[in-house]
């Protein structure tokens with residue numbers, strides 16, 4: 001039987017996912033914070049599974065996230081239609097330039113700054129989570145924490161529903177291993193001026209447990 005790999009940033013998120021899953025429904029691993037460490041760790045897990053003759057059927061980047069509150073409420077659930085590397089590029093006097101518009105050779109850019117979720121995995125999760133908000137999820141290396149930063153992201157990505165720190169890195173690892181990818185997040189805080197004390201982590205982790213009950217359907221998607 002092929003298995004699903006669910007990667008989270010921190011152990012508390014992994015525990016929340018496991019609490020919503022039947023035993024053995026997925027391998028759940030906290031791989032660390034940020035796109036680089038999450039991508040590298042996910043790539044290693046995928047390669048080891050493949051080398052062992054038991055490749056994963058899909059990879060889910062799961063956890064809590066900051067939400068664009070015009071799209072989703074705090075404690076709500078979001079599904080990523082794509083993972084966008086929102087701060088990979090260059091600043092200029094005329095504004096931010098995404099890395100795929102810097103004139104570099106295409107072969108150096110992989111799939112570019114936007115990686116689309118696997119259609120079948122996304123459809124399976126949408127079916128199980130009809131109240132989830134679906135849209136692009138931004139991946140940032142720096143948590144947005146000002147009104148100006150929020151407005152700038154909003155201007156550049158008006159359809160984005162949330163930001164987190166791992167999705168794009170995990171998506172790159174999945175794409176290079178040709179394993180389907182999707183991102184599932186619950187909202188712990190609004191994106192905006194930093195107010196860490198107001199994060200509703202406990203409720204977001206509870207929501208993550210509830211949402212994770214939809215994950216077993218993902219294993220059969222597309223088969």
Ligand SMILES: O=C(O)c1cccc(C(=O)CC[C@H]2O[C@@H](n3cnc4c(=O)[nH]cnc43)[C@H](O)[C@@H]2O)c1
Nearest residue numbers: 009010012013033064065066143144163164165166
């Ligand atoms: O301290 C705890 O108990 C605890 C429990 C669960 C999660 C955490 C985190 O610190 C999660 C970090 C993780 O969350 C994502 N995240 C959440 N909000 C945002 C945001 O506004 N902007 C970007 N990322 C966000 C991110 O993926 C982090 O890796 C602590």
